[in-house]
Amino acid sequence: MEHECFADIVINKEKLEDGSEIFVVHCTNLGIASQGSTQEKAIEMIKEAIELYLEEQPEDYELLRKAENPPIFSFVEIKKPIQNA
Numbered sequence: 001m002e003h004e005c006f007a008d009i010v011i012n013k014e015k016l017e018d019g020s021e022i023f024v025v026h027c028t029n030l031g032i033a034s035q036g037s038t039q040e041k042a043i044e045m046i047k048e049a050i051e052l053y054l055e056e057q058p059e060d061y062e063l064l065r066k067a068e069n070p071p072i073f074s075f076v077e078i079k080k081p082i083q084n085a
Helices: 039-056 058-063
Strands: 009-015 021-027 032-036
Touching: 009 039, 021 039, 032 039, 039 058
Parallel strands: none
Antiparallel strands: 009 021, 021 032
């Protein structure tokens, strides 16, 4: 029997030394990361990494959220005060 679970992920766009962009994705529940050349590829890669990780550490399924409580993400704006010179 399978249970639906959700892994919390965060995707950041970063620039490599050559100026090309890459998407780095972190699974905050499990502390693992992956990357991809597009957001879609990064998500595909982290899903694969999560599945492989859980094959070796099945007890860590408990760290994931249950389907009835999916995560809610949002952003907050933080303003940096201007310092007088």
